Amino acid sequence: MSAWKSFLGWVDGDAREQWFSAPEKKQSENKRKPSRHTDLTQSEGVFELVKHLNKEQKRRVFNTLYYISCVVVCIVMFFALLLIIAHLPSFGDPSNPTNNELSQYYIEHGLEDAGAVNLVGNMILSYRVFDTFGESSVLFLATTSVMMLLLRDSRTYTDKLRRYFNREDKAEREVLDHLLRSCSRFLVPIVFTFGVYVIFNGHLSPGGGFAGGSILGGGLILYAQEFGTQGVSRYFTNHLYHIIKVTALAIYGVLLLYYGFMGFNGLNNHIWLGVPGTILSSGIIMPINVAVGFEVACTIYAFYSLFHKGEIK
Amino acid sequence: MKELLATLYHQRMLVTAAILFVIGFGGLLFNWNLIKKIVGLNIMDTAVYLALTSAGYVDGRAAPILSDPSVPAKMSQFINPVPTGLVLTGIVVSVSFTAFSLALTVRLYRKYGTLYLDDILFRAKRSVD
Numbered sequence: 001m002s003a004w005k006s007f008l009g010w011v012d013g014d015a016r017e018q019w020f021s022a023p024e025k026k027q028s029e030n031k032r033k034p035s036r037h038t039d040l041t042q043s044e045g046v047f048e049l050v051k052h053l054n055k056e057q058k059r060r061v062f063n064t065l066y067y068i069s070c071v072v073v074c075i076v077m078f079f080a081l082l083l084i085i086a087h088l089p090s091f092g093d094p095s096n097p098t099n100n101e102l103s104q105y106y107i108e109h110g111l112e113d114a115g116a117v118n119l120v121g122n123m124i125l126s127y128r129v130f131d132t133f134g135e136s137s138v139l140f141l142a143t144t145s146v147m148m149l150l151l152r153d154s155r156t157y158t159d160k161l162r163r164y165f166n167r168e169d170k171a172e173r174e175v176l177d178h179l180l181r182s183c184s185r186f187l188v189p190i191v192f193t194f195g196v197y198v199i200f201n202g203h204l205s206p207g208g209g210f211a212g213g214s215i216l217g218g219g220l221i222l223y224a225q226e227f228g229t230q231g232v233s234r235y236f237t238n239h240l241y242h243i244i245k246v247t248a249l250a251i252y253g254v255l256l257l258y259y260g261f262m263g264f265n266g267l268n269n270h271i272w273l274g275v276p277g278t279i280l281s282s283g284i285i286m287p288i289n290v291a292v293g294f295e296v297a298c299t300i301y302a303f304y305s306l307f308h309k310g311e312i313k
Numbered sequence: 314m315k316e317l318l319a320t321l322y323h324q325r326m327l328v329t330a331a332i333l334f335v336i337g338f339g340g341l342l343f344n345w346n347l348i349k350k351i352v353g354l355n356i357m358d359t360a361v362y363l364a365l366t367s368a369g370y371v372d373g374r375a376a377p378i379l380s381d382p383s384v385p386a387k388m389s390q391f392i393n394p395v396p397t398g399l400v401l402t403g404i405v406v407s408v409s410f411t412a413f414s415l416a417l418t419v420r421l422y423r424k425y426g427t428l429y430l431d432d433i434l435f436r437a438k439r440s441v442d
Contacts, residue, residue, distance in 0.1 A: 070342040074335050081331035085324050086317060092372035094389075099371060103393040107386050111379060119377035119391065124398040131398075135405045142409030149416040161423070205378065210401060276382035303412045307419065 115273035116203035116282035125208075125285045127264075133256050135210075136292055139299045140249055146303060152310040165309065172228045184226040191219035199293035203282040209292025216293065217300025224301075229309055232301075238312045241298055248295040255284050255291075326367035333360035345429045347418045351411060358407040362400045369396030 053061065089096040106127065110119045114126035124132050152161075195215035202208030224232045262270065274281030305312045321328055333356055340353025370392055377391040422428055425436045 067343070070339070073342070074339045077338065078331060078335045081334065082321065082328065085327045085331060086320050088324065088327065091324050091326055091367055092370050094371050094374075096368075096371075098368050098396065099388075099393050103369075103395050104388045106394055107377060107388055107391050111382060111386065117379045117382055119379070119386070120394045120397045123394050124401060128398065131402065135402055138406055138409050142412055146412050146416040149413075149420050206376070210405065276379075307415070 111276055116285045117277050118203050121203045121208055121285055125288050129256055136295055143299050143302050146306050150306045150310055181226050184222045188219055188223050199289055202289040203285045209289040210296055213293040213296025216297035220301040221304045241312050244294050245298045248291040252288055252291040255288055259284055327364055330360040330364040345431055347428050351414050362403055365396045365400050369393035
């Protein structure tokens with residue numbers, strides 16, 4: 001059977017039986033129905049060459065061809081991208097089509113509409129608050145799916161895994177990394193303070209919920225490295241994790257619903273905007289930043305804990 | 314030719330982004346190890362962030378944070394804030410996607426005992442037979 005014929009058979013599903021069938025079926029090979037295609041091509045050239053090779057040589061030929069085609073694809077892609085770049089609007093030009101009336105409105109009316117000094121914070125948490133709610137939901141769903149895949153339960157928790165986790169626990173208790181411990185004892189309070197600062201100043205300076213939450217989550221991971229996950233579970237349990245995560249998302253959702261129901265920006269929505277530039281200002285932006293910050297911190301620590309231990313503790 | 318080189322120098326951010334994108338794409342194609350594939354995908358993400366942020370940059374303008382709230386802001390003072398927000402969305406989605414694909418990789422490793430895609434396919438095929 002030529003390569004072309006077997007390919008046609010593969011397309012039609014004739015060959016599947018041959019590949020995936022049980023061994024006793026393979027013995028009755030002559031009973032299989034004949035392929036519907038006749039050998040149309042007097043195949044020569046590459047296919048004829050490949051036919052005479054054994055399995056190992058075929059694999060080697062395939063690998064060589066694969067790598068050569070990959071190099072070609074990468075080079076062609078790079079030059080195609082360069083060609084496109086040469087026709088794109090130039091870098092740093094004020095008359096670019098991206099600097100249109102949308103960004104002009106965000107810059108000139110952001111302060112009176114939403115009340116935050118940080119115009120990017122205005123944009124993502126007031127004009128586009130619905131979009132950012134979607135982002136928080138994506139994080140929530142990502143943690144949920146990682147929990148589905150990695151959380152220990154009776155079906156996935158085999159003896160092999162139990163031995164592995166016991167070994168890890170023992171190593172965590174017995175092998176003391178003095179450098180890491182003394183450094184993180186000094187660093188963890190600073191990291192937590194900085195994370196809280198970035199969250200609560202999200203409407204005044206660069207940062208906000210996502211950045212500050214990542215810093216808080218990093219601090220939690222450092223703490224877990226220092227005292228072990230037992231140390232963290234003294235005050236951050238699975239129960240508390242679920243409470244914080246769901247409450248933060250719910251607070252965000254309720255604020256978003258109220259804000260949307262009252263007509264977003266520009267209408268009389270009874271939200272006190274405060275004095276611009278002070279910490280208690282900018283309406284719903286600061287509470288949403290805090291909610292997002294806790295959500296992201298929980299997510300980051302949950303990823304670490306699930307990958308490390310298979311449970312959130 | 315000289316003109317083309319001058320254009321490419323002027324678009325240096327996008328050229329860097331293109332180089333990073335091709336490096337990530339090559340990492341995705343050349344490696345059979347699933348962890349290295351995920352690293353390549355993250356490099357591609359970085360290239361997209363660089364391209365987006367450079368689209369919002371304007372020469373000689375400041376970051377969009379008002380230093381004096383009493384003075385009304387003008388378009389000619391600040392760079393474009395819209396691509397910055399889009400990059401934030403991209404980073405969040407990339408983090409979620411990376412965590413999810415790493416979790417899938419962990420489960421594949423527990424089932425088949427290897428991280429190499431061809432070995433995983435071979436063993437999966439053998440377990441079907």
